Amino acid sequence: MDSKLHVVYTESPTLDVLRPILAQLPQPPTNARITIKPNLVVARPSASGATTDPQLVGSIIQYLQEAGCRNIRIAESAWVGERSTQHAYSICGYEEISRRYNVPLIDLKRDKARKAEVGGQAIEVCEEILATDFLINMPVLKAHCQTRITCALKNLKGCIPDREKRRFHSLGLHRPIAALNRIVKSHWIIVDGIIGDLTFEEGGTPIRMDKIIIGTDPVLVDAYAVQLLGYELRDVPYVQMAADLGVGSADLAGAEIVEHGEKGNHRVPKQPANRVAERYYNLIDQRQACSSCYASLIYALWRYEQLHGRLPAGTFFAVGQGFRGEGAGDSPVAGNSRQVYGIGSCTARVCPHSVPGCPPTAKEVLTHLENWLN
Ligand code: SF4
Known part of the structure; x- marks a missing residue:
């Protein structure tokens, strides 16, 4: 995990655009069990601002397969209002990605879960996630009606069973989200900031931003996202809580932010x-x-x-x-x-x-x- 963030300005998240940046990150071993965790909270296409662009996910899979990685899966659990994630996979274009790259789609709603402990707090996490060697966290950069923003740290809420999601809400979200990120490590964070949402995590007020943020520290990524969306760190308490738990650093002043792409061409x-x-x-x-x-x-x-x-x-x-x-x-x-x-x-x-x-x-x-x- 380092203090570098890459910000890529692009309308089109192709492998050619992303390859030179991904090559700068720590690489997964070719035999690693790799899980890609997009944000498919609802069954709405990425143009709605709610869900991760499947083309971006496809480019990441292409990169990994080029590097010789074969043990790749996509895993997600849509919000508690959906009985399965299959509908979201279908509507959001992930069935096509699965077919094209021969990568399975895992519905974490159907997975078993185990308790994991952090700081005396037990959190149920899906077994598929606990068995992962290398997690690629692919959130959407967007607002959230309760936590103000949702990005890398909160995206991991899709890695727990629905009953645990409900418990998180009863606990006010912030502390359990921070603790969950202490249990589940994101190795790469690739934020879909192509189209996000101004007001709600389920989309409906989409805003085109044409950027992708790439890093290895989910706290730093979220600290950056907070000010991109017009907030202060204190407005989104789980970011500093995660930093205090040692998940990463919220110190943007000490971060190196490297911009890629021609802003003026987009x-x-x-x-x-x-x-x-x-x-x-x-x-x-x-x-x-x-x-x-x-x-x-x-x-x-x-x-x-x-x-x-x-x-x-x-x-x-x-x-x-x-x-x-x-x-x-x-x-x-x-x-x-x-x-x-x-x-x-x-x-x-x-x-x-x-x-x-x-x-x-x-x-x-x-x-x-x-x-x-x-
Ligand atoms: S080139 Fe001009 S319009 Fe484009 S991002 Fe920079 S300041 Fe804004």
Whole structure:
């Protein structure tokens, strides 16, 4: 486990994009029993923002098989509202992945479980997970209505039986999630941040971000995810709790964050339709905006309104590479009676109030908004 995080900007999680980054991670022995744990909490395709992109999972399997690994499986347990995970495997495109790469799909709802202990606390964990040599944790970067965000640490809740999930909820989620990660080690964490969700873990308000986060420390990955979605570490207590249990480090200042891919080549001005983002649509002048920048703004606006109520009337935002070369006459500020705030370094020349960064995180955008508007 090291303090390096890779952030890959891409719309397309192909093996060619991922191979050079995966090659930098500690490699599983070829005879290892490898389990890939996606997030298939509900039976909704990844475009909904709820579930892990099957193409990303397929690329990871291709990489492992190229390296000579043969003992690979995909294992998941959908949320307690589903009686089996089979429906989610089918709807989310995993049956096709299973056929194409000859990899079994394990429904952990049908698995036996055993108690494992950590710090005097016993937690039931599915036997398939306990028998795993090398766990590849593949969460979706998204919000959660109870724990604020869900990413690497919370994704392991799908490794326990439904009765234990219910018990976790009765215990307030945070402490048991941290403890579970002390029992179950994630060897690789590959976060699907291509499309996540703004508000709920079951999707419905999808936000395109076009990024993949790769690391070996689930605490560090989650600490990074927290500020990407506009929160503080204290807002998501299980991250620091896991750090305190020795699962990893939440010290982002001491982390090395390596960015890959051309941000400027991944312009996706068309975000997936959702009721929240559409409300902000008329407040944003976006010109060739990278999806990461645009998503940071949406997450920050959502978080701002949660904390402070509606945005002040007349507030307006500019985002995108189209503002890089703007003369003052074409700028969103000139002749605009509204107060225009720029998001990202592309807007620095044309917006006196501009959030630096390429892309800035939602937390950085939120902090600037609070300084400017409150
Ligand atoms: S500042 Fe934002 S829009 Fe500009 S290149 Fe960077 S990520 Fe893209």
